[in-house]
Amino acid sequence: MSTQPLPSPPKPSGLATDLRPVPTSCTDLFVSFTLIALQGFGGVLAVIQRELVERKRWLSNEEFIEEWSVAQILPGPNVCNLAMMIGQRHFGLAGAMSALAGLLAAPLLVVLVLALVYARFADVPAVQGALRGMAAVAAGLVAATGLKMSAALGKNVLPLAVCVIIAALGFVLLAWVRVPLAAVVFGLGGLGCVLAWRRLTP
């Protein structure tokens, strides 16, 4: 596995005149991403953007959007991919692993403690009700994320009608017909990629 940091166009390495803050060490990456993760209830995207762009200024807003689009299309949790890409850029493999560990370690302990606490009170009707209510909200959060992202379809190279047909067909196949995801990704996703390829000018 290569440990070469990603070349970063606006920040040629070794240029002392660049005053942009950067992570100072792997420990810095680990601590920073731990703090970001512990603030992110119900998803980390909003927090990570505010911290990295507005507070720490490790990335400009434009860089963040570019990185995010790559993190999002690669398999794996989006924020984990993003943290890894940032860590890798500055400290190679060690940086990527420090950022990823920071994002996951402390929240994993928190969620396991919550699960243990929940197991003790699982039979209390009020606790069951609270979980039921939170599950309904969680479903709403996922749907809202999908709706927010659907705004980007307007700028897609595919005509909006094609996007809507693929999205609707995908929903019916996955949610109602219960076709396995792999078949839908390769079939319908592959179709989308081929159509996009044909419409893009070389």
Next chain:
Amino acid sequence: MSAPQLVFSWHDWLSLFAHFLMLSMMSLGGAISTTSEMQRYLVEGQGWLTPAQFGDSVALAQSSPGPNVLFVALLGWNVGLNNGSVTAALSGVVIAMVGIMLPSTVFTYQVAQWAQRNRTLRAVRAFKQGMAPLVIAMLLSTAWLLGSSGGADLDHWPLWLLTAASCLIIWRTRLHLLWILAAGALLGAIGLV
């Protein structure tokens, strides 16, 4: 429905691990987008978790800080607990998390560099653009399955109303999610939904 009493052989652990390894590479748009496939396998296919255990795992992870992928740790935890020991539960956590993270992490690490250098390439752009509608379909179908875990019939209309209302609020306002989760928990605790 009471939790199933499981006795896993090494072969069952391996199947669990292999399934998460495969889902890792399928998790475009985040691990949450493979939730429907996980439910199909763990609940409907193998019967290793009850629908309630599955829904609770997702809800607990959502109401806890950190990346959403941690619901996978709780799925592993509960499959292990159904085997009757904390050791098995911790094994479940490790197997599920390593399974869901390992392939995507290795792949992302390699491809991120390549994609960054070749982001004007026609194939890279076609992939980004062509996958977009399906990523949204995956999120919406996940929401559908999460929302119907309590029962898809009209008797549960208050839950559906809560889901629809929180979706609208999160979509259209910048209200912190914690408030909406707290409201959902409160409505559930006093028995309104």
